[in-house]
Amino acid sequence: MDIVVTVKMVPDLVEELEVNAEGTDLDRSVVKLRINEFDEHALEQALLLKNQHGARVTVVALDSGEVDETLFTCLAKGADRAVKVMGDFQGGVSTHTAAAVLAQVLGGIPHELILAGVQAADDRDGQLAVLLGSALRLPHVSVVTGVEPSGDKAVTVRQEYSGGVVGELEVDLPAVLGIQAAPQTPRYAPVSKVRQMMKTAKLETIEAPAVEVGAGSIVTSLARPEAAGRAEIIEGAPEEVAARLYAILADRGLLKR
């Protein structure tokens, strides 16, 4: 089976997010990008299928941030091919645009199963797996937590609904799946192995096709939520904080006896 995993670089949420002077976007000059964590689960799911049933795994990413290192890490984890799509993506692109670009790029890459992270921190205009499915006119299923082959031309997937209820669906291939969580924690690639990949492996590059789509809406303001309902912050040494919290709980009758 040929599996394609799309990988996206997103702002690292652990870092402070700075907004630009216009107040309409992140300050892209300081933003630190990392791989979308749900994409790591998509890759893990692909590698599990490869290990258990045999598959060729290709990772594809639009060029932005330190994407080279991310792609080499994917190779170190066990992906067979890494393709970087060259274009003007440093300022961030809408998901509609990314889907349109990738749909064309995938015309030249064999794919029976396409896996993407279920969502990304900045996909304000929708999720990639679904929009890519639409663009390629392929079936799509999101919030997937398990994939198993079902014969040669289909997979059985688990889709999670609220309250922990799970739907089991059979999906004809080719298809696009939005992966929520792989059945196991994404594997880790040691730095030495990534370094070795950087020396021995090559990233393939493809020029991005010209596409004419956008988000369909224009951001006029990007800001922190208003402070209105914010927590009262308790400060002090751990013992002081503990004493204050204890008093609050006691006050509310939350301590037994």
Add this chain to the structure above:
Amino acid sequence: MSADIAVVVEHLEGVLAEVSFEMLAKGRELAAAGGGMLWAVLIGHGVTRLAGELGAADGVAVVEQEALAHYTPEAYEKAAAAALQALAPRVALVASSSMGLDQAAGLSGTLGWPLCAYCKDVALTDGALTAVSQIYGGKLLATAEVPGEHAICAMLPGAAAAAAGRKSGTPPVREIPPPALDGLRVRFKRLIQPEGGDVDITREGILVSVGRGIGSQDNIAVVKELAEALGGAVSSSRPIVDQGWLPKTRQVGKSGLSVKPKLYLAVGISGAPEHIEGMRGAELIVAINTDPGAPIFDVAHYGVVSDLFDVIPALTEKVKSRA
């Protein structure tokens, strides 16, 4: 250009989702602002009886077909597309939920209507549509202008009060001819119900809830000790369950359980929208997190910006000594 509003109603196993009523409440506001009708779009097989709960709408557009007996992203998207094409609303509201995720973006792709995902708010002013999306894990809000005749907004659960959208009485029903649903490429096999656990976190008065800030499975003992001292139970965010550190029955949030304890102590949890969805109803929320910008502080009543490994043992000690 139509000023009508359509709400794509969500239901599972014959029960309407809470978010459906929230969307009807928001839809009423939008319909009033634009002077249009409010439509509820109901998709399924044998679901017309649910129209009796959709009294907040002016009309219910029903797509009924045997192939829609069980939810599948493909069949439901086709049915919703047929309904939205027939109604041609100014705005279609879809739930920002597991099901809605496939629906909202899928409809945007098929119909070519712009989509604003993760909406906390949507407004129509003199016909102009603005949508406020909660992005970057809940850290930032993006306000956008949405030009054009039609748009889709995916509404986050909790964005509007459900009460205003909950009205009995069956509005006039309009039957939408179902689209061709043969040769479907996604087929329903079965629904798997969650297994019961040792503890029912929805019934606990005190929850000490742990997130990725805990660092390792062994460290969970630290919060467990506090939970025991308080006479409560340990719950968690999703990554803790995904890593197999706690059973699924302890997960709070969108794809876990919704809890309303007297005390919810969020420890090393960032407060992503998907987590907040499951605990915002708690009576008292206390958050401990090293990141002062963590969105959990936007819903917490009290916050402590510090290392959980400093604060939790100190609090456990204090509770144990009852001093």
